[in-house]
Amino acid sequence: MPFTPDQTLDCSGLACPMPILKTKKAIDSLQIGQILKMIATDPGATSDMNAWTQKTGHQLVGSEQEGSKFIFYVKKMK
Amino acid sequence: MSNGTSNRVAIIAAHGTLDAAYPPLILATGALALDMEAAIFFTFYGLQILKKDYADKLKVAPIANPAMPMPVPNIVGMLPGMTAVATSMMNDWMKKANVAKLSDLLNIAIEGGVRLIACQMTMDVMGIKKEDLIDGIEIGGAATFLNYASENAIALTF
Numbered sequence: 040m041p042f043t044p045d046q047t048l049d050c051s052g053l054a055c056p057m058p059i060l061k062t063k064k065a066i067d068s069l070q071i072g073q074i075l076k077m078i079a080t081d082p083g084a085t086s087d088m089n090a091w092t093q094k095t096g097h098q099l100v101g102s103e104q105e106g107s108k109f110i111f112y113v114k115k116m117k
Numbered sequence: 118m119s120n121g122t123s124n125r126v127a128i129i130a131a132h133g134t135l136d137a138a139y140p141p142l143i144l145a146t147g148a149l150a151l152d153m154e155a156a157i158f159f160t161f162y163g164l165q166i167l168k169k170d171y172a173d174k175l176k177v178a179p180i181a182n183p184a185m186p187m188p189v190p191n192i193v194g195m196l197p198g199m200t201a202v203a204t205s206m207m208n209d210w211m212k213k214a215n216v217a218k219l220s221d222l223l224n225i226a227i228e229g230g231v232r233l234i235a236c237q238m239t240m241d242v243m244g245i246k247k248e249d250l251i252d253g254i255e256i257g258g259a260a261t262f263l264n265y266a267s268e269n270a271i272a273l274t275f
Contacts, residue, residue, distance in 0.1 A: 054216045056143050059150035060225060094151045 042101055042112040044076035045069060051080045051108065058084055059091050062113070066097055069115045074100065077111045084109045126155040127266035129274040133162030135175040135207060135219075141275045142166075142222040149229035156232035158262040163275075164239045167250045172219035179203035186210065227253035234261055 179194035
């Protein structure tokens with residue numbers, strides 16, 4: 040695991056737009072500098088998480104794939 | 118915004134079928150996730166989406182709908198009960214894909230502050246009263262929508 044998450048959010052099985060909605064909610068609950076680990080199975084998640092971080096200003100510090108699971112590490116920036 | 122980006126989405130929902138109701142609600146709730154604000158103007162058949170306890174009962178049209186995953190010939194689609202069959206099939210597919218229910222998306226939109234605007238003119242035409250519609254919405258007309266949209270909004274029509 041490249042980063043130690045402060046919180047883990049499992050969005051496995053969820054379809055658009057729930058993963059980004061849950062990600063926003065989770066990020067809102069964190070402190071600046073903390074890291075959220077988000078797990079998704081929606082293949083659109085990679086594109087969406089890139090777009091989501093670009094628009095919201097949070098930082099996608101890492102991502103990996105384990106089988107059908109896409110894992111993202113997002114650092115809260117503001 | 119000085120850098121040419123917009124943080125506002127102004128959406129028109131003019132159709133009242135199950136499939137037509139999803140895109141406006143997905144994009145409006147998605148906007149919330151992106152720290153954007155959104156409004157949906159529900160007009161003509163789109164107003165059905167706001168009727169009390171009705172969003173999850175919207176139907177799919179089997180006639181003149183060649184894009185159904187399992188296409189229904191029009192001559193079959195016109196038979197009694199085919200609308201219910203097509204709707205039930207679509208609901209099964211949506212459930213299997215774990216897509217949120219329309220009522221859930223409406224609740225998320227309202228809780229997140231999306232402006233849900235019911236078209237006054239449509240209400241008059243169709244005899245729909247405010248008490249026929251879900252709570253948490255507002256009623257307005259073209260000026261309400263255009264005024265909102267005029268402030269650097271991305272405008273979308275469904």
